[in-house]
Amino acid sequence: MGVKILVFGKLAEVICLKEMEIADVKDVAALRSLLIKNYPGLNGLNYIVAVNRKVVADAFPICVGDEVALMPPFSGG
């Protein structure tokens, strides 16, 4: 079992996936770095991270079995 990543909005367009699983990552900051390395199109994109459905800061630890959501802001109306 790894870490389940849910991808929303424009991020899903860049990653070309709405959901994926990664092996292991220390915290939110490490996840952001890993994602930019694997998907350079994410560089400069603004998004928040929710771990187990709670919006968290970059220092928040991520454990195996967690569900992580990547959410960009929407502006349309």
Next chain:
Amino acid sequence: MVLNRNDRYSRQIILKDFGPEAQQQLAHARVLIIGVGGLGCPVLMYLAAAGVGTIGIADGDHVELNNLHRQILFDTPDVGLSKVQVAFTKMKLKNPEVKIVAHGCFVSTANVFDLLSCYDLIVDATDNFASRYMISDACHLMNKPLVYGAVSCYEGQVGVFNFNPNGFASNYRDLFPVPPAPGEANSCTAEGVLGVLPGIIGLMQANEVIKILAGVGIPLINKLFTIDISDYRTLEMEVSPGVHSGMPGSVEEFMRFDYDSFCSVNATYDEVIAAFTLKEWMLKEEWSIIDVREKEEVMENDLFSSVNVPLSTFKTEIENVTLAENVIFVCASGVRSRLALDIAKNIFPERKLFCLKEGVQALINLEFEKEN
């Protein structure tokens, strides 16, 4: 036919947990809907139908043909008319018992406090980040509950900010402390939107308003709900109240805060110029005016000469246009021209590029002043 006044709301009054008291609370409430577009139309129609006593509507825009597929309050003969005036007339027919107050202006730092002070609850139904941050900050400073909604292509977000009868209330800045760069987030104009999406999200906003006012159900307090209507994937996430970093701490700071600059980190202050500045500069140097509105928005009698390169096809078309040394992008309100500027800066790094503050109306007004 004689109408029995009590019959209008009978189907919601008989609802379990609702009753005549909840209906009274709706009748006494004053709600301001900012933006009468894709989100604002359904919010307004359902709140008026539900019997919310006073509903303010603020929007300085006019109805356009490309609005009609999602802004279902407006009909084909309404094209060209003031949105709030059309909405006012139609809501009087829908429910003459509610008071509709039409504010035919865009909300700005200059008028937001006066507007908000007349209402108990605010609905953010706008379509740009500068307005969203400004409204959220003003609601925080004035302690007004804010029902937020936003859409992007097939996805929508709903949340309730500045409201929590049981403790700390979170703010839009707790969710998104930093605004995205221009062009980073999808906009309905550039990327499109399925008409039903703002309908669904607007109805959820109306639902949150009714729940808060009537005291029924569990509103999305300190929560962001997201739905993808292409596959019905949904997610509800908790937002922790934070330190509101970067938020103006007082009314004075708020008045000095430049929300336009804050939300366009890639467009420097120098790149966004006012119409009168452009007019002066055009006397000295050659300029190309590129109008990035969609083709159907551009009027034949616009009083300035420009080349139309719609934002929807901007990336592919702009390279084929012969440009002067100085280039200014213009649009209806000054939002899309910033997106165009951002794209163009990558294509023409050597050229002097600008965008027009407040859109073509500012140019037209200037020409008009000259003629009279």
